[in-house]
Amino acid sequence: MKAWILDHQAPIDEKPLQLVELPDPAPGPRQVRIRVLACGVCRTDVHIAEGDLPLHRSPVILGHEIVGVIDAVGEEVNRWKEGDPVGVTWLGRTCGSCRFCRSGRENYCPEFLATGWDLDGGFAEYTIADADAALALKDVPLPIEELAPLMCPGVAGHCAFRLTGARVGDRLGLYGFGPTADSLLRVARHLGIEVYVSSRSEHNLRRAREHGAAWAGNAAESGMPVTLDASVIFPPAGQLVELALRDVVIGGTLVLAPVAMTPIEIADYSRNLWGRDIRTLYNVNRRDAAELLELAAHVDLALGAEVFAFEDLPEAMIRLRHGQLKAANAVVRIVDR
Ligand SMILES: NC(=O)c1ccc[n+]([C@@H]2O[C@H](COP(=O)([O-])OP(=O)(O)OC[C@H]3O[C@@H](n4cnc5c(N)ncnc54)[C@H](OP(=O)(O)O)[C@@H]3O)[C@@H](O)[C@H]2O)c1
């Protein structure tokens, strides 16, 4: 098969990925082989390629927004058959037996292995996935290139949403309006939650209003117009934390979505933190991922994708890195042979 591999990290403008020919992989007893149709490009792929995150193995095939069709099934797998359309997220493998796995909190499993970091991912013609890491896509009414962004921004947004504990009638704040926040907004609106969006750029604010935000503006300048039951911060900007807490009601929750953040200072504990909970998004879990895909049958979750040919992956990564995409997401389409 053809695959893009990373064997040493370098600035993305130096195109660290190489297109190589590898033997077609074979699934283990509890695994499936997926013929990849599309794979979304995530900022995390850029972080791994450039060295912001350490290499966990080398070479590695990046890509954790995988959409494809099952092509071979391991002998112990009953759940899947050849031809089933499936997706794979960042959750590549968990141990299945620790106290976190046994209580549906496998995102905290100490043996969590990430797709496209610890395990080979989707920037290849074929990928191997654990049978219980694959998600059924047959009832999700979206084109292939729109399914790929659901696998990371969609699923991560939904996990963040569930961490807020927001319910019908609540007011929810979102700080930063990328594809993850956009997905969360659409689900929250569908569930009867009012959403208040703080972002800086006019195009993000316009998109938030178009998708049903009750208010969109820059809360760093004006504050939020109302007190919120919960908020989520998406960009890795620590200075937003105390700002966001100020507008969360006593008894409310602030969720931090980033995987890394600039330093956080909370200068006035009694006034801005006391009585609120802070939670962080740490990986994704199967229950929330499956729930998002069910919701996708009722909510328009087409988040927008600029499609690139498989051969143009390095260009897609450069454009993503420099904020030059024509849509909210970049997706590499792997044409059927
Ligand atoms: N924890 C996990 O396991 C996990 C899994 C998946 C994703 N994530 C995280 O979820 C987040 C979602 O990413 P995303 O791709 O949807 O969008 P993002 O990178 O968070 O950016 C969203 C928006 O935030 C605004 N922004 C960026 N930098 C800012 C700053 N310094 N101060 C204020 N606003 C800023 C920008 O909008 P404006 O220009 O309009 O301000 C940007 O479009 C990321 O942080 C990602 O790491 C976490």
Ligand SMILES: [Zn+2]
């Ligand atoms: Zn991702």
Ligand SMILES: [Zn+2]
């Ligand atoms: Zn475990």
